Each structure stands twice: as C-alpha cells, then as structure tokens.
Amino acid sequence: MPGAARRSTRPYGGKSPEERRAERRRRLLDAALQLFGDEPGYRASSVAAVCARADLSTRQFYEEFRNLEDVLVQLHREGNARAAEAAAEALARAADAGYAERAVEAFRAYARVVADDPRRVRVMFVEVVGVSADLERRRLETRRTWAELVLAEVKLAIERGEVPSRDYRLTVHAFISAVNGLLYDWSAGYIQATLDEVLDELVTILVGAIERQG
Known part of the structure; x- marks a missing residue:
C-alpha cells in the first residue's frame, strides 16, 4: 500500500x-x-x-498485549510452565524411585521455582482470582492440569502396589488448595518458617493422605 x-x-x-x-x-x-x-x-x-x-x-x-489482563494471563501461564518443567525433570530423574521419593522430588522442584520470587507467588495464587470469567476458567483449568499430573503419579503407585486402591480425587484437590494457600502465606510473611520446613510439611500432608486406608 x-x-x-x-x-x-x-x-x-x-x-x-x-x-x-x-x-x-x-x-x-x-x-x-x-x-x-x-x-x-x-x-x-x-x-x-x-x-x-x-x-x-x-x-x-x-x-x-491487548490489555492488562492479557499480561496477567501471560505471567500466570509463564509461572506454571516453569514449575511444570521443573517437576517433569524431577520425575524423570526419579523414574525408578518409589512414589514417596518421587512425590518429594517433584514437589520440591515445583515449589522452589514458584517460591523463588514472592511476587510470582502473589500473581499465581492471589492476583489472578476473580479477575474475569475467562481468567477464572483458565485458572481452574490450570489447577485441574496439576491435579491430573498428581493423580497420574498416584495411579502409577497403585499399579505398583505401593498405595491402597481408592478414589484420590478429593485428596489431590485438597492438597493443591493447601499448597496454594500455604505457599502464599509463607511468601507474604504470615508464617515464620523456612521454605524447607514449609515443603516438608506439605509433603507430609500429601504422603499421609495417600497412605491412609479406606
């Protein structure tokens, strides 16, 4: 032209x-x-x-970018992508380990990426909540993706005979909610503890919930 x-x-x-x-x-x-x-x-x-x-x-x-929400979406996606990559690499390294060790390695890798920057914790777990119907859908889809990843690991542990066979969906979703809340509270200074202490507590919650009978 x-x-x-x-x-x-x-x-x-x-x-x-x-x-x-x-x-x-x-x-x-x-x-x-x-x-x-x-x-x-x-x-x-x-x-x-x-x-x-x-x-x-x-x-x-x-x-x-189209608007500020577009930027927020990108930051949320970017943080989760980095964490997912770290968790996948940890699982690959621990391919022959038992489920408890795999859970520890993957979760620590995930949390260290997320908790490395308190600003990213706030963006990923707080600022994205309730912004719009579209972003809320994206946020819940992301949580569902994380839940499916954990459930796939639990299914593998069941097949190996390491944990009881039952429906773990509520357990996993409850754990993800605990992760989001506790990591944010820690990053905001509401909880006086080291990151290692926070991670140990969350892993204890996950392993204990999976190992319970019935």
Whole structure:
C-alpha cells in the first residue's frame, strides 16, 4: 500500500527486529510482575504505570498485549510452565524411585521455582482470582492440569502396589488448595518458617493422605 508504514527488518544496535521486540515484551512482563506482585497489585495498576516502569510507550505495549489482563494471563501461564518443567525433570530423574521419593522430588522442584520470587507467588495464587470469567476458567483449568499430573503419579503407585486402591480425587484437590494457600502465606510473611520446613510439611500432608486406608 502506498504510504503505509513499513516495519524495519534491518538489525539495529546488533539486534534483529525480533530480538528487540522480544526484549520489549520481556521488559513489559517484568514491569508488570513488579506492579502486580508487589505494590500496588493488579487491580490498582494501569497500562501507563506498566509502561512507565518498563520505560516504553503505550503504543509499544499495545503491539504486544491487548490489555492488562492479557499480561496477567501471560505471567500466570509463564509461572506454571516453569514449575511444570521443573517437576517433569524431577520425575524423570526419579523414574525408578518409589512414589514417596518421587512425590518429594517433584514437589520440591515445583515449589522452589514458584517460591523463588514472592511476587510470582502473589500473581499465581492471589492476583489472578476473580479477575474475569475467562481468567477464572483458565485458572481452574490450570489447577485441574496439576491435579491430573498428581493423580497420574498416584495411579502409577497403585499399579505398583505401593498405595491402597481408592478414589484420590478429593485428596489431590485438597492438597493443591493447601499448597496454594500455604505457599502464599509463607511468601507474604504470615508464617515464620523456612521454605524447607514449609515443603516438608506439605509433603507430609500429601504422603499421609495417600497412605491412609479406606
């Protein structure tokens, strides 16, 4: 089209346009993580505030995201993806171990990724709640995915004869709720304990609930 603006495909400052765009996107996400996960929180933030912290324009923001909720979705997805990758790697390393050891290794890997940054804990477990019907659906689907992963491990333990055969769905969903609540309370300073102590307690809850009879 005559007169239409063309996006440069030439390197600038030693970086390709794709690299510069990825860098801008990362700056926006990092700025949003700071605002959403600390002060003032997601609901009191604005596109202008995110852009100011990232030192980018609103035009550049809207080239990457539709709105603030879109950013929140990406942060939530990114945190869960990192945790899922860590848990999967831990399970692969412990492929020949018993279920209790596998549970410990996978959960510790998951929790260390999530709890590494208190801001990410707040974003993943608090700020995403009740934002919109669409995000609530995404959030619950993510929890269901985690539950299915744990249930698959329990099924394997049943097949190996390591734990009693019964319906573990409520047990697993209760455990996931405990994880979300306790990790947030710990990260926010409500609970005075080390991360290792928190993780040990959660693993004890999970293993004890799975091993109970009937």
